[in-house]
Amino acid sequence: MDFSALNEALAFKSYDKVAGICDTLMFLAASEGVSYQQDWPYAIHLIGHIYVNDINSARFLWKKIPLAVKESQPEVSAAWKIGQRLWIKDYASVHEAIREFIWSPQCQGIMAAFSEMYTKRMFELLQSAYSTISIQDTALFLGMSEEDATNYVLQHGWTVDPASRMLTVKKQAVVTKQKLDHSKLQRLTEYVFHLEH
Amino acid sequence: MNLNMNSVESLVAQIQGLSGNIGELTQLRNYLMQCDDLLRTESTRLAPLLTELDPSVHSLGYLYILEACTCGTILKEEANELVLSVARFINVCAADQIRLAPEKFISICKRLKEQVVLLEDPMRGVAPLLTSIRKLQSSTEQLTTLHPDFLLLCLMSKCYKTGLSVLEDDVFEVDQPRDLFLYCYYGGMICIGQKKFRKALELLHNVVTAPMPIISAIAVEAYKKYILVSLIHLGQFATSFPKYTSSAAQRNLKNFSQSRIIHDLLHLAKISYAPACPDRLLHICMDLALSTFSKQWDSGIFPYLELVNSYSTGKVSEVENYVQMNKDKFESDNNLGLVKQVVSSMYKRNIQRLTQTYLTLSLQDIANTVQLNSAKEAEMHVLQMIQEGDIYATINQKDGMVRFLEDPEQYKTCEMIEHLDFSIQRIMMLSKKVTTMNEVMSCDPSYLGKVHIQLGGNGRDLIMTISTPFLLNSTYEGGEKEQSMALPMTCEFLFSRKFSFYYGRGWY
Numbered sequence: 001m002d003f004s005a006l007n008e009a010l011a012f013k014s015y016d017k018v019a020g021i022c023d024t025l026m027f028l029a030a031s032e033g034v035s036y037q038q039d040w041p042y043a044i045h046l047i048g049h050i051y052v053n054d055i056n057s058a059r060f061l062w063k064k065i066p067l068a069v070k071e072s073q074p075e076v077s078a079a080w081k082i083g084q085r086l087w088i089k090d091y092a093s094v095h096e097a098i099r100e101f102i103w104s105p106q107c108q109g110i111m112a113a114f115s116e117m118y119t120k121r122m123f124e125l126l127q128s129a130y131s132t133i134s135i136q137d138t139a140l141f142l143g144m145s146e147e148d149a150t151n152y153v154l155q156h157g158w159t160v161d162p163a164s165r166m167l168t169v170k171k172q173a174v175v176t177k178q179k180l181d182h183s184k185l186q187r188l189t190e191y192v193f194h195l196e197h
Numbered sequence: 198m199n200l201n202m203n204s205v206e207s208l209v210a211q212i213q214g215l216s217g218n219i220g221e222l223t224q225l226r227n228y229l230m231q232c233d234d235l236l237r238t239e240s241t242r243l244a245p246l247l248t249e250l251d252p253s254v255h256s257l258g259y260l261y262i263l264e265a266c267t268c269g270t271i272l273k274e275e276a277n278e279l280v281l282s283v284a285r286f287i288n289v290c291a292a293d294q295i296r297l298a299p300e301k302f303i304s305i306c307k308r309l310k311e312q313v314v315l316l317e318d319p320m321r322g323v324a325p326l327l328t329s330i331r332k333l334q335s336s337t338e339q340l341t342t343l344h345p346d347f348l349l350l351c352l353m354s355k356c357y358k359t360g361l362s363v364l365e366d367d368v369f370e371v372d373q374p375r376d377l378f379l380y381c382y383y384g385g386m387i388c389i390g391q392k393k394f395r396k397a398l399e400l401l402h403n404v405v406t407a408p409m410p411i412i413s414a415i416a417v418e419a420y421k422k423y424i425l426v427s428l429i430h431l432g433q434f435a436t437s438f439p440k441y442t443s444s445a446a447q448r449n450l451k452n453f454s455q456s457r458i459i460h461d462l463l464h465l466a467k468i469s470y471a472p473a474c475p476d477r478l479l480h481i482c483m484d485l486a487l488s489t490f491s492k493q494w495d496s497g498i499f500p501y502l503e504l505v506n507s508y509s510t511g512k513v514s515e516v517e518n519y520v521q522m523n524k525d526k527f528e529s530d531n532n533l534g535l536v537k538q539v540v541s542s543m544y545k546r547n548i549q550r551l552t553q554t555y556l557t558l559s560l561q562d563i564a565n566t567v568q569l570n571s572a573k574e575a576e577m578h579v580l581q582m583i584q585e586g587d588i589y590a591t592i593n594q595k596d597g598m599v600r601f602l603e604d605p606e607q608y609k610t611c612e613m614i615e616h617l618d619f620s621i622q623r624i625m626m627l628s629k630k631v632t633t634m635n636e637v638m639s640c641d642p643s644y645l646g647k648v649h650i651q652l653g654g655n656g657r658d659l660i661m662t663i664s665t666p667f668l669l670n671s672t673y674e675g676g677e678k679e680q681s682m683a684l685p686m687t688c689e690f691l692f693s694r695k696f697s698f699y700y701g702r703g704w705y
Contacts, residue, residue: 023358027324031284033277056391060355064320089581129583132595166595184614191621 001029001036006044015110018048019057037066043107046079050086051114058083075104091122095143119143127169135165208232209249212258222257226297229261236265252286256294259286264301267308276312283309284325292332302333303342310346320354327359338369345379352386360387364396369630378404378415385422389535394430401426405450406442412449417498420450424501425535432546434505450498463487500526504539513543513568544569544578545587552588552601560597572597
């Protein structure tokens, strides 16, 4: 099986493409009737899906993996553990699952990138959902120690109340540039004119 | 007539010679149609011919020979070879050539699907069937007979995302109505698997309300899933059917508590009166009535409608009890997973209902109202809902309170303008299509004849009742030719009258 496209994507750190490439290769192998299950990089395939937050596809892939592979390759089970925790939305334990396994060199790059991205995603969630939150919970969600978590959020403008061990969230004002397309406005005006006459 | 060496050579030569332009191909097709019986009788000896042809250039000839080779019974050892050869052909064949013989192409694709299912490796057929659909379709708006087969393979091999790519196309043309049923049903299941409940609801709705002379088993199964998805996505279920639903569906998918009572009454009457009443006809009538009602009763929809009732109470424990009691029924329909999703969606619904009454609420109160175990659990639920966009709120851990907010969408952004523009364009296109279809159907003489008979009277009454804006050139009884009409027809009339007529006329 020709995994050059996959290796290239990993080398260039375009991790969001990994899942798509793996899917295409899998279909190719399947339609040729080649027995690919033993050598297939399931761990990377799973992590690729998890990276783009497509837990549905990760779930279905896990169901397709033969039992022999699941038992003989612990990395595959470890990758699925992360997917499982994301599926049941057990936010805090995802970090644990990432850390407790020693990943192979092939997976290390993508796991590190995913870990960083996940922390950022969690931070944004906390920012949008909470007005005040305890330092303990923040540390759990961000997968850091309490001190590191406090420093991280302080850098982003939150304030800490050491007495009650609470953090006050500062919401980022979201400013999206509005590029005005005159033709669209023109069209909408025409519709309204037509409807009113 | 045996296929001797000369015939074989001439066949190959014909194929190679006539695979140039469309004129030659039409000639070739006619020639091949004549040779069809011959090919079938000599199917076992045709395999070597395939090596002399190039499937990408001589697609039409290759197709005929390949189809003849694969039409007989296939032994298990040969299945792998067959799948490989058909898959390779599909990948390289020329689309314009195979469209000249669509039935043959469909036949080999269906063979492929059968064999991959027998080999218990449905994933082998997914990519080839997707390619075959794209090559067979004259446009993405056409639904072919291969669509449901493709979706079935996606379901069996759990390649849901690939199936979804086909479901995103809007369908305006259907080869066979039967395909539409299966396409929408399997499509609904794929959308459910990918948690795209809005689209699943749409597809299942199409199955349930499609025109059908008698109720089909697919419609019954689709109705069960429709009820469950409606509960998950909308939090409620309306038992009334839209006007355009077929009468067969409306009759058979109703709430059966009435049928049950009637059934029991009839049974009682039969037992009480039968010994005293020698009237054979009466017996026959009662038996018929009993079997009709028991058939309706047994179609298994009752547990689902009862689930709707207990869901509307809003009490999670009640629903859980009902599910537990009827677990076997749901499981035998393969709907237990979906039913469990219905139960877990109740927490979400109940929390959403709270936003309509309260501005702020403590986490403990939420837990109590919604029947969760602790404030922490309530917090996790609310957090998940915020992440998924089901609710707008902020949690204040210091006070243990949740404050519910308004939808921050102000409809002032560029994305909104794009969205509006796109939606309006789509509606305009759809409206044009409906107008064209209306035009075509108004001129259909069989339609006009039927409507005329239904209304009675002469052409003038016909005109006044179904005024259309188009030029009607057909002659009515009495030899009157009438000219264009003034008033437009409404869409509902169009669908309810014309389509149900059309389907009743012979599409089945």
